[in-house]
Amino acid sequence: AVDLLTFGESMVSLRSAGPLSAGGSLAMHVAGAESNVAVGVARLGHSVSWAGVVGADPHGEYILRQLRSEGVQVQHRLDTTRSTGVMFLEQRTADLTRAFYYRAGSAGSTLSRDDVDLALNAGARVLHLTGITAALSPEARAALAYAAERAAAEGVVVSLDVNYRSKLWTRDEARAVLAPLARHTDILIASDDELDLVASAAPGGSGSLGNDDAETALADELLGRGVSEVVVKRGAHGAGVHTAAGRFEAPAVTVTSIDTVGAGDAFTAGYLSALLDGEDVAGRLQRGTVMGAFAVSTAGDWEGLPSRDELVLLAATQSGAT
Ligand code: ATP
Structure with a gap:
């Protein structure tokens, strides 16, 4: 079994x-939320598997090569009738990207239950999913x-990042x-404006509540439904976690x-890596914010992510050391 399994469209x-x-x-x-997480977790030294579908084109081959070169195990299906998404x-x-x-009807969007079954058969400690996959096609x-x-039925820790995409x-x-x-989710990860996509406000409505109270109400509802960690990403303001405890x-790590x-x-890669290492919730948040800081202060979606040895470079910044 691998430490982390994820699947989606790259x-x-x-x-x-x-x-x-x-x-x-x-x-x-290469772009794709799930493969970004896969690379991030792999660079930190864990065994990682990514499953997905690519077209029989150089674009697909490029994706597979890049992931493999990052040490990610690839369980792909080739769809010879469709193109890799672009x-x-x-x-x-x-400041604005x-x-x-150009992904509608892509090979990646045909990800099916059979693909997922094959990937799960190999076993994993953590399964990481994102909401993007649900927006790709009915089969995905x-x-x-x-x-x-x-x-969830097999006792695999399920992580779900809401990752709402308004273009989809x-x-x-x-x-x-x-x-x-x-x-079915153990670890629910959302941006602060995405929590209401998975939870409903408490009776009485959130209109009369402040933002913080509204977030707590939504998180409590998720905890009540069996989620064990509700993780909220706050951009330059850092991140938080609601748990039963x-x-x-x-805070975010100060970077340019x-x-x-x-x-x-x-952030998610850091959080899940620390979870795999047996770190407590505070340690998971800390590694998540360090990883987020690497991502924002380097060019590329994932290219600037650190190896395990490099994590300390920005962790030291946070504590003021040189
Ligand atoms: P995206 O979809 O663009 O990846 P997101 O909403 O999923 O964004 P953010 O909350 O923007 O995620 O960022 C994730 C984490 O990265 C934050 O919790 C924070 O720790 C770190 N981070 C984000 N922006 C900054 C910043 N300007 N400076 C330092 N750290 C940051």
């Missing part, structure tokens, strides 16, 4: 240095629900599919932010 990302409408050079990278990541301004997807949605249910579906569509998944917060894409996945 794409070729074509990154611009400026406005796409002005043309110019594009740099080819996205453009436009650096529109220094925009994603444009069914595969996601099936995986969560099977893994509406909040109401996401809520209808993702909220029921919570009952109480609430924990960690140059590229925020992938910060959430990096």
